[in-house]
Amino acid sequence: MMLPKAAWSLLLRKGGRGRRGMHSSEGTARGGGKTPPYTNCYAQRHYPMPEEPFCTELNAEQQALKEKEKGSWTLLTHAEKVALYRLQFNETFAEMNRRSNEWKTVMGYVFFFFGFAALVIWWQRVYMFPPKPITLTDEWKAKQLQRMLDMKVNPVQGLASRWDYEKKQWKK
């Protein structure tokens, strides 16, 4: 099931990865012909070589550099090598993989909405909740506890074992 190369190229282009058009200049510090790509053709850690070079419009100086690239690379200066890299790729691996402070924003939103939810529930408790069921009133709970002690609930290790039946108080 081997597709010819042209068909693969077509498949890759249509299958979820957009085509990058010509770039218009953005006037950044690094040479001409650069915009952040609007497609999802971003280079990633697992996709280091994107289809299109970052800069497709080259000025005369850059074209001259491309010509020099065809000769021996030992003749290129460090600056020229960096320029060639920047023409081809938007970000280095280091830049691509850099950390961000987005997590602080996310946690901020999370806590904010926790607080907002808490305020909503407080309001609901004041204005909306019905009265407590009778079994949760203090009076009923006291009678319930007394009944449990009379029955000697969990007398070995549990509740009744902690009640001192002579002194009628909790054991110290």
Add this chain to the structure above:
Amino acid sequence: MNPGSGACRDCATALQPGRQSKTLTPGPAAAIQSVRCYSHGPHETDEEFDARWVTYFNKPDIDAWELRKGINTLITYDLVPEPKIIDAALRACRRLNDFASTVRILEAVKDKAGPHKEIYPYIIQELRPTLNELGISTPEELGLDKV
């Protein structure tokens, strides 16, 4: 520690998701046992894998698409490529007059090594003759490894 042909690889050589019908098969000269995904059946040895990829990049009239496809596929594997594979890839870049891709390949290899910081210096050490011959600078020499 000698990062030889075995140590550069993780233990997942048996499951190589790139080995499906999508991958370009190498030229007819390579004697391969299987290009299918397998957890059963005959395994391709490390040497056969290396040879296959070296042959792929050594194709004299390789084109830019094939180079990119090869590198992107190789990077999806759970292994750091052997220096000889990278050497073949760098020479393919030279034939294509594509300097930027050489630096990119070295960056990608360093990234593949992940937390194993000793792998990349070893690979650079092995590639040093080729780097000097072709005039390729490492990302560190160009200052591209800093943010």
